[in-house]
Amino acid sequence: MTEAAFISSPHRHGGATITAVMLRVALALLPGILLYAWYFGIGILIQCVLAACFALALEALLLKLRGRPVGLFLRDGSAVVTGLLLALCIPPTTPWWMVLTGIIFAIAAAKHAFGGIGYNPFNPAMAGFVFVLLCFPREMNSWPAAPGTLETGLGLGDSLRAIFLPGREMVDATSGATALGYMKSRLGLMGMISEIRADPVFGTFGGRGWEWISAGFLAGGIALLVMGIVKWHIPAAMLIALTTVSTGFHLYDADVYASPIFHLFGGATMLGAFFVATDPVSASTTPRGRLIYGALIGTLTYVIRVWGAYPDGIAFAVLLGNAAAPLIDHHTRPRVLGESGSGA
Numbered sequence: 001m002t003e004a005a006f007i008s009s010p011h012r013h014g015g016a017t018i019t020a021v022m023l024r025v026a027l028a029l030l031p032g033i034l035l036y037a038w039y040f041g042i043g044i045l046i047q048c049v050l051a052a053c054f055a056l057a058l059e060a061l062l063l064k065l066r067g068r069p070v071g072l073f074l075r076d077g078s079a080v081v082t083g084l085l086l087a088l089c090i091p092p093t094t095p096w097w098m099v100l101t102g103i104i105f106a107i108a109a110a111k112h113a114f115g116g117i118g119y120n121p122f123n124p125a126m127a128g129f130v131f132v133l134l135c136f137p138r139e140m141n142s143w144p145a146a147p148g149t150l151e152t153g154l155g156l157g158d159s160l161r162a163i164f165l166p167g168r169e170m171v172d173a174t175s176g177a178t179a180l181g182y183m184k185s186r187l188g189l190m191g192m193i194s195e196i197r198a199d200p201v202f203g204t205f206g207g208r209g210w211e212w213i214s215a216g217f218l219a220g221g222i223a224l225l226v227m228g229i230v231k232w233h234i235p236a237a238m239l240i241a242l243t244t245v246s247t248g249f250h251l252y253d254a255d256v257y258a259s260p261i262f263h264l265f266g267g268a269t270m271l272g273a274f275f276v277a278t279d280p281v282s283a284s285t286t287p288r289g290r291l292i293y294g295a296l297i298g299t300l301t302y303v304i305r306v307w308g309a310y311p312d313g314i315a316f317a318v319l320l321g322n323a324a325a326p327l328i329d330h331h332t333r334p335r336v337l338g339e340s341g342s343g344a
Contacts, residue, residue: 017076018078019077022077022078026077028220029084031219032088032271035215035216039213041144042155044088046159047099047163048088051086051103052079055082055083058103058104058107058108059073059079059107062112063116076117082128085275086103086129088268089125090140091141091143094140098139102132105128109127117281122319122322123276126319130315178312179201179202182196193256193257206261210266211265214264214269214270218274221275231278233287234284234297235273235274235278236291237291238295240298241295242263243264245302257306263301268314272314272315273294276315282322283321283325288332292332297314297320300316
């Protein structure tokens with residue numbers, strides 16, 4: 001009797017590699033990045049290059065220390081995407097050593113400490129951003145002033161000096177609050193939204209400039225959906241949950257709670273919905289689980305923005321969603337073929 005050979009599924013490779021996926025994610029970020037540079041200066045491009053280089057260098061060092069093939073894992077592009085996402089979450093004038101601090105925590109503590117790509121329970125970029133946000137709250141709130149609110153902005157030379165030779169006076173002179181931050185602080189002083197919205201920091205339906213950056217990330221996110229890089233469940237559930245909750249409170253009192261369109265195009269909502277929450281490693285993996293996971297992040301984002309200490313809340317909401325993902329998957333796993341309805 002000969003022993004039959006059995007090959008475990010899947011039997012056909014889908015054709016996508018990690019490198020190809022990461023390249024498409026990076027390209028999908030381009031519309032938002034270019035709009036960011038158009039409205040707020042070249043500093044964001046410097047931060048993207050700096051963070052990506054730091055991430056690649058640290059990834060190579062840790063791979064070598066762990067005895068893993070450096071070239072193979074560097075080519076997958078995951079470190080570059082982590083660097084880009086972290087750079088997009090911090091102010092463009094953040095000093096280089098703070099960027100490095102965030103990258104070290106993201107790559108070393110949030111990724112390689114758990115075994116590297118495919119094993120990290122938390123999104124590395126968000127973990128790195130939250131770490132520097134908690135360590136350096138003042139610098140992490142020095143955002144560029146809205147277009148048209150200052151006579152001069154930061155050019156190439158000023159951006160380079162702010163990042164590599166940081167001077168508090170220069171950064172303070174060209175900084176302002178984001179629309180979310182300004183809204184939160186004014187509401188805390190008993191201001192009404194109808195009055196607050198008259199400030200030049202606001203645009204048509206969000207922060208001046210930021211609304212179009214969000215539109216750029218939305219366009220990139222739609223491209224990822226069309227290419228099949230991300231599933232629709234998480235972005236749709238997150239945006240619907242955020243819209244539903246914010247609409248309810250806005251209808252209850254429009255002078256205290258901002259409109260849903262403001263929340264959708266304010267802060268990092270679109271970036272978080274399509275590029276962060278959809279991380280295949282740290283997100284929920286079952287179809288129903290993705291819907292619950294996305295809705296949880298959308299709801300937590302609103303709760304943190306309105307009643308929490310931070311104006312945006314996307315990063316904290318994603319990390320909390322990451323922590324809940326294993327439990328969500330456990331209770332929403334599809335029934336195995338042949339398994340009885342009772343689960344026995």
